[in-house]
Amino acid sequence: MTDSTAGGDVRLTGISKTYGSFTAVHPLELTVPQGSFFALLGASGCGKTTTLRMIAGLEEPTTGTVFLGDKDVTDLPPYKRPVNTVFQSYALFPHLNVTENIAFGLRRRGIKSVKKQVDDMLELVQLGDFAHRKPHQLSGGQQQRVAVARALINHPQVLLLDEPLGALDLKLRRQMQLELKRIQTEVGITFVHVTHDQEEAMTMADTVAVMNGGRVEQLGAPADLYENPKTTFVANFLGTSNLIEAEVAEKNGDDLVVTAGGAKLRLPGGRCSAPASSGGKLLVGVRPEKISLAHRDDEGAIAEGRNRVSGRIVDSSFIGVSTQYLVDSPAGKGLSVYEQNVDRRAGLLPGAEVVLHWNPAHTFGLDAAQAIDAGVEKVEDAA
């Protein structure tokens, strides 16, 4: 049932799910390469969990096919799929102790001598001393590790993780992220991880698929997604982006020159995902940590060739490693700037007139025909 050695990618072809008139997942093509740590990232209700459950067999796809390797498993019930899930809030069996929880899958497949394997698993997740406890006698982090062990002991072809760290506090979450990453490297099984936490996805996954409204917006390595977002949703959902509405002025070799609020900005043509023609609209983006701040009086000291936007600080907040500024400028309101707290910067206080400057190579361009604030985390989402 579980030939874990027999390789296989997870392939979803044309898979979709509709509930009545609501489409949770639009027809989707997705390939998860064998042995990779793959993250499905998106806000709640974007279809990521539904996609995961269709791989597990807990949800029946409306259309499309699920392949594990070359095998079509679309019509197999969950208990016949070589796939195991780590559930949100773990779903440990409350009436069984840790050992029996972990051994559950083996026993159901008629394996009698489970001791050795269970012990190995307990060691892998560092829970050797807790073998006889009941789930309610464990902390959240320990429960989480039992859930991982219970799934992994079956050597599934694919391990599915449904927001496995959502119930943990921040510090423990960081620790478990590294732990899961370690386990994945150790066992080499394909992990498909569903999360709404972009930092978690970027820390752990080799490949991230950003989902929005039942569709995959963009798929790629974390660094690639972060540096080269193709849509405003990705730009805003992964970290923070300053998006400025601009007009294309000219093409200058490989570079594009655009104007925004009286400022002339340059960006590499290769980093513009939208067709750009003179006079056309464009959204120009730059990450807050790429921007430097200079006092208006010190503008002369800024090197030639850097993009500049002048503005006024409206807010600053000190958060330890860095200080975050909000700057209003003619080009756009509420631009974020993160400055590392290397030296004390006197005079960068709310109300100060400043110049924002950055290397044009860090600028990216997006199609202007989309909502500029797509994927911006709202206060109620963050709660």
Add this chain to the structure above:
Amino acid sequence: MPILKWLRRNLVVIAGLATLAYLILPNVVVMVFSFNKPNGRFNYSWTRFSTDAWQDPCGVADMCGSLSLSLQIALWATIGSTVLGAMIAFALVRYRFRARGAINSLIFLPMAMPEVVMAASLLTLFLNMGAQLGFWTILIAHIMFCLSFVVTAVKARVMSMDPRLEEAARDLYAGPVQTFLRVTLPIASPGIAAGALLAFALSFDDFIITNFNAGSTVTFPMFVWGSAQRGTPVQINVIGTAMFIIAVVVVTAGQFIANRRKNSAKA
């Protein structure tokens, strides 16, 4: 004032003990009078200590026959209402079907309805059907009114069950039958056990409905009622005391086992 201070500090304990006394006193009286040797036919005033009744609990004509009948009816009523009630509870919580709302409220009717009304209407039904009154009519009536208590107890448990537990079981290679036996049933069992105990107690001591629908059959509560008019044999107190002790032993053993399980899990 030291006395007042002491009183204030121990008020909760005192109130607790008083409540306990209030609950247990009737049982103690029953127990004490099971060792009485009354002069007349009525066991209402203390005469002298004797263990006669304990040595010959079935010494009263027909009493042990009615007791065994009551136990049989209680047993079958418990099994019947627990099996049906648990299934109804699962259906009501897990599935959406037509008339679900109606069933949900109808199931509570036997609890809310005055027993005597239910008894009379059941009798009417049985008579109109031409049914022979006796064991079977009593059993059917008992299963009917025990059902609502079982459904209530099991429903509460099933409602608090995380459906993801069953998904987890299915995900871990348990087919539908295995999932039910290994996960659903063990987790729902405290609710099912509570419902079964309730059903047993309710069926065993029911008088009104039984009296209407028994025909010439006599259950233990009917026997006690009947004899109370002609004289109460001490053996009734013996049976009462024995049942009280059995119940206490069962509950204590249950607690003991649960505690030991908890402690061994900690070790």
